[in-house]
Amino acid sequence: MIEPRWQDRWEAEQTFKAFNPGQVVPSTHPFGLRHGLAGQPATAAALPPKFYILDMFPYPSGAGLHVGHPEGYTATDILARFRRSQGRHVLHPMGWDAFGLPAEQYAIKTGQHPRVTTNANITNFKRQIRSLGFSYDWSREVDTTDTGYFRWTQWIFLQIYHSWFNPVTQRAEHISTLPYPADCTTEAQRRPYRDSKRLAYVSEAPVNWCPELGTVLANEEVIDGKSEVGGFAVIRRPMRQWMLRITAFAERLLTDLDTIDWSDSLKEMQRNWIGRSEGAEVDFTLDGHGERIRVFTTRPDTLFGATYMVLSPEHRLVKQITTDAQREAVEKYQTWAAGRSDLERTELAKEKTGVWTGAFAINPVNGQRIPVWIADYVLSTYGTGAIMAVPAHDERDFEFARKFDLPIVQVVQPPDAKTDWQGFCDEGTAVNSSGPDLSLDGLPTLEAKRTISTWLESRGLGKKTVNFKLRDWLFSRQRYWGEPFPIQWEPAADGSRHHAGIAESELPLLPPALDDYKPTADGQPPLARAADWVNLPGNVLRETNTMPQWAGSCWYYLRYLDARNGEAFASKEAESYWMSAAAAIPGNGPAPTPGVDLYVGGTEHAVLHLLYARFWHKILFDLGHVSTPEPFYKLVNQGLILGSDGQKMSKSRGNVVNPDDVLQEYGADAFRLYEMFMGPLSETKPWNTQGVEGVYRFLGRVWRVFVDEKSEAEFEQACAVDPSIGDQHLSKVKLSPAIADVPGEPAQLKALHASIKKVTEDLEGMRFNTAISAMMIFANDALNWPVKPAGALATFLQLLAPFSPHLAEELWERLHNHLGKPVPSLTYTPWPTFDPALLVEDSYELPVQVNGKLRDVLRVPNETTNAQLEALALAAEKAQPFLAGKTVRKVIVVPKRMVNIVVG
RNA sequence: GCCCGCGUGGCGGAAUUGGCAGACGCGCUAGAUUCAGGUUCUAGUGAGUAACAUCGUACAGGUUCAAGUCCUGUCGCGGGCACCA
Structure with a gap:
């Protein structure tokens, strides 16, 4: 009943609006009144230190909000309100990641334009989020499918397209700084060279094609050979696709993890995904050919144990080196391997397969002739697509050698004599590793690696190298409901076509209107259906692929800084004010950090959104468009909320909890409180509706601390008679006569200050559950006070306000009215501090x-x-x-803690 | 298989540097209010005992005056990666 009233009030007052440098703060705005800025233009210097607190914006699905969404949103809202009260200038925005498959599939089925579906879903999401009383600045709302938004997504793509990665400076630079090789003189020669260096480039390589979804997918979107969305089979097939050169940033994406405050597990996930490994490349000469085969190995120290080589079936040299006798078998194997889906490949991973090519290579350290095989356990996309096999000390090579009866030679002695050397893959001591020019025998693995690397380099046979698992980002999709590429294909004199970026002045490039959202009959993306959109004068064609859903979410946190700017994605001043570090307010929490101060969301984006966004941000940083190398300084993952049966919530299990139902029954304040009281934010925890009841009772006790028993009883009777006019009765409820404007008793002040201390410290540490328990302890105590000091109660309401703002506002207003005082803004009243002196007792247990x-x-x-x-x-x-x-042997006295008497 | 994280009452979870295990809440038991149900209030609630004793933080060891916390091993659960040479 009281909740919509306060939500309306906050909206009318624009209580939570954040002001950009240069904006005028309205003369009555409580933020302006608190900070002496009312009615004045805010300058970056005059504004208080910023606090940028961000939620992962939702995809507005037709199903509406899930109880998992409000978990993170409540946590950030509590902190946003806490920091506002502490005097920080809080940026707390919300928006919609609204491109995506469901709206498009719905369009295919019904013909309804995805725009219509999306708008309806956004309306519903916004209603639900608003009813939870979150303190978002809605004037900064963004929608990735809005032309005013994706215009800048396209603009950023153009910046990426027009850039290359300079290996010398290790930075993205404008393509105009690209140096050309000496033999590259004409434009016809330079264009392909230039295009091969861009950060956005076209590739013909095999891609992850999902027939069910009718589109290609990025590596990050394929899980166990199936699509992340829907779990459909994915096959590899060569196609012409747009790629983003994220691999160029692998090293920086890895090392910069050390500069940000993320959980170890999340950093570890990114590290694993980037997958850096140090090793060496070694050249093997082929016996009887001029060709060399280059391999990558992390264990060059085991080179003497290489008894055969393996190429991936797709390796470019396979055709040349295969002998006539083996040709049929090799080609058969290649065909078979190419036809296997990712899923089959992983499922059958245990059983090794392969074929001998008939060729031999020479081991550079001992001159031995070793056979060259092909096998699909060697990946064409990692390292050089070829390996030297050391079956004695590599599990996979060991299996393969046993299956095909290839020699196994020990070259590493395990440190523990009892360990079998066969299949021993750890570090040990080199043995049997002597050749005409070199001996590693007796060296520990680490030293052996160093020695042989130096030797190889001095002979020009190899060099130290670093490899990454990370692959370039497949960035195009065959869909309608996504951003069209700002790219067109122009004809050349020889009849071929090349791509070119369209002018920035032509942005936004809108998608065409279509009646049918399916791909064309000949397998082209849906945009190809719009002939008059695709075909431009001069035989120029538009690109018909669209960008993946990640494009919009890669930079949305930047658009919030200046969401209505039509000249730039954000003004320089806004970007630098909100994204730069600054000095702290003494005693009021940590200093503003570079980038987003706190980002909260689920872990499902660990290697998708969070990696992509860091990548884009680094490009924008290199090009001078943003001022920090990392976008998200501190990141916290909320844990999953399970159903009350301890299982993941799902429709099929019937254990899904709908926030609307909880709200209807207990209200937003209790819902918010329960979400936080369940347990630590980052933990996985089961939903329990009886738990909601528990915090609801707590709010009832808080209410009864304040109100007069008699008028409360009358109110309840009146409601029982006619619930429809409940709010009329509610206004008649009086506050308790026990509330008086008097100083508190020492015991009362002690209870109050203990909870100020606990709540404040727990909020800093994001320990919401224990903060709530501290408030419960206070309320249980205050309920029994014969005389209730108004000051203490007001302070308690300030503690409660971030968690349950509606009830806190209501009682705050009534309390001030009761005392005949003006009602100050609860949001902007300075956060209480505790007095340690009041907590000290003169004795202890x-x-x-x-x-x-x-x-x-x-x-x-x-x-x-x-x-x-x-x-x-x-x-x-x-x-x-x-x-x-007994004899007392020793007495241990820990002052203020305990005494332990040791007897014997 | 590899890499992270976690195992505490019937349940969710508390326990600065090792220092009173089980805060707070749910549930349960008994009582009060009530025609009754609900609400609210009071008391109790790890096992065990008449009461003590004793046992108790997945299991088995260890370090220490003292271990949920530190060390070693085992088991179980969750997450990530998965033929990455």
């Missing part, structure tokens, strides 16, 4: 242990000396039976 077991607890004055403590403990009544007849 001293546990007395005998041999480590608790036997008695004494109350002793603070100033008791250690010697006195010892004497008191030895005399403790309940400890006596355990001391009788």
Whole structure:
């Protein structure tokens, strides 16, 4: 009943609006009144230190909000309100990641334009989010499918397209700084060279094609050979696709993880995905050919144990080196391997397959002739697509050698003599590793690696190398409901076509209107259906692929900074004010950090959104468009909320909890409180509706701390008679006559300040569950106070306000009215500080242990000396039976903590 | 298989540097209010005992005056990666 009233009030007052440098703060705005900025233009210098607190914006699905969404949103809202009260200038925005498959599939089925579906879903999401009382600045709302938004997504793509990665500076630079090789003189020669260096480039390589979805997918979107969305089969097939050169940034994406405050597990996931490994490339000459085969190995120290080589079936040299006798078998194997889907490949991973090419290579360290095989356990996309096989010390090579009866030679001695050397893959000591020019025998693995690397380099046979698992980002999709590429294909004199970026002045490039959203009959993307959109004068064609859903979410946190700017994605001033570090307000939390101060969301984006966004941000940083190398300084993952049966919530299990139902029954305040009281934010935890009941009771107790019992009882009776006019009755409820504007008793102040301390410290540490328990303890105590000091109650409401803002506002207003005082803004009233002096008592409880077991607890004055403590403990009544007849060997006194008597 | 994280009452979870295990809440038991149900209030609630004793933080060891916390091993659960040479 009281909740919509306050939501309307906040909206009318624009209570949570954040102001950009240069904007005028309205003269009545409570933020302006607090910070002396009312009615004045805010300058970056005059504005208080920023706090940018961000939620992962939702995809507005037709199903509406899930109880998982409000978990993170409540946490950030509590902190946003807390920081506002502490005097920070809080940026807390919300928006919609609205491109995506469901709206498009719905369009295919019904013909309804995805725009219509999307708008309806956004309306519903916004209603639900608003009803939870979150303090978003809605004036900065973004929608990735809005032309005013994706215009800048396209603009950023153009910046990427017009850039290359300079290996010397290790930075993205404009393509105009690209140096050309000496033999590259004409434009006809330079264009393909230039295009091969861009950060956005076209590739013909095999891609992850999902027939069911009718589109290609990025590596990050394929899980166990199936699509991340829907779980459909994915096959590899060569196609012409747009790629983004994220691999150029692999090293920086890895090392910069050390500069940001993310959980170890999340950093670890990114590290694993980037997959850096150090090793060496070694050249093997082919016996009887001029060709060389280059391999990558992390264990060059085992080179003497290489008894055969393996190429991936797709390796470019396979055709040349295969002998006539083996040709048929090799080609058959290649065909078979190419026809296998990713899924089959992983499922059958245990059984090794392969064929001998008939060729031999020479091991450069000992001159041995070793056979060259092809096998699909060697990946064409990693390293050089070829390996030297050391079956004695590599699990996969070992399996393969056993299956095909290839020689196994020990070259590493395990440190523990009992360990079998066959299949031993760890570090040890080199053995059997002597050749005409070199011996590694007796060297520990690490040294052996160094020695042989130096030797190889000095002979020009190899060099140290670093490899990454990370692949370039497949960036095009065959869909309608996505951003069209700002790219067109222009004809050349020889009849071929090349791509070119369209002019920035032509942005936004809108998608065409279509009646049918399916791909064309000949397998072209849906945009190809719009002939008059695709075909431009001069035989120029538009690109018909669209960008993946990730494009919009790669930079949305930047658009919030200046969401209505039509000249740029954000003004320089806004970007630099909100994204730069600054000084702290003493005693009021941490200093503003570079980038987003706190980002909260689920872990499902660990290697997708969070990697892509960091990548784009680094490009924008290199090009001078943003001022920090990393976008998200601190990141916290909320844990999953399970159904009450401890299983993942899903429609098929019937354990899904709908926030609307909870809200209807208990209200937003109780819902918010329960989401936070369940347990630590980052933990996985099951939903329990009885738990909601528990916090609902707590709010009821808070209410009864304040209101007059008699008028409350009358109110409840009146509601029972006619619930429809409940709010009329509610206004008649009076506050308790026990509330008086008097200073608190010492015990009352102690209770209050203990909870100020606990709530404040727990908010800093994001320990919401224990903060709530501290408030419960206070309310239980305050309920029994015969006289209730108004000041203490007001302060308590400030503590409660971030968690349950509606009830806090209501009681805050009534309390001030009750005292006949003006009502200050609860949002912008300075956060209370606790007085340590009020918490100190003059005595404390001293546990007395005998041999480590608790036997008695004494109350002793603070100033008791250690010697006195010892004497008191030895005399403790309940400890006596355990001391009788024993010798006291030692007494350990921990001042203010406990005493332990050791007897024997 | 590899890499992270986690195992505490009937349940969700508390426990600065090792220092009173089980805060707070749910549930349960008994009582009060009530015609009754609900609400609310009071008391109790790890096992065990008449009460003590004793046992108790996945299991088995270890370090320590003292271990949920530190060390070693085992088991279980969750997440990530998965033929990455």
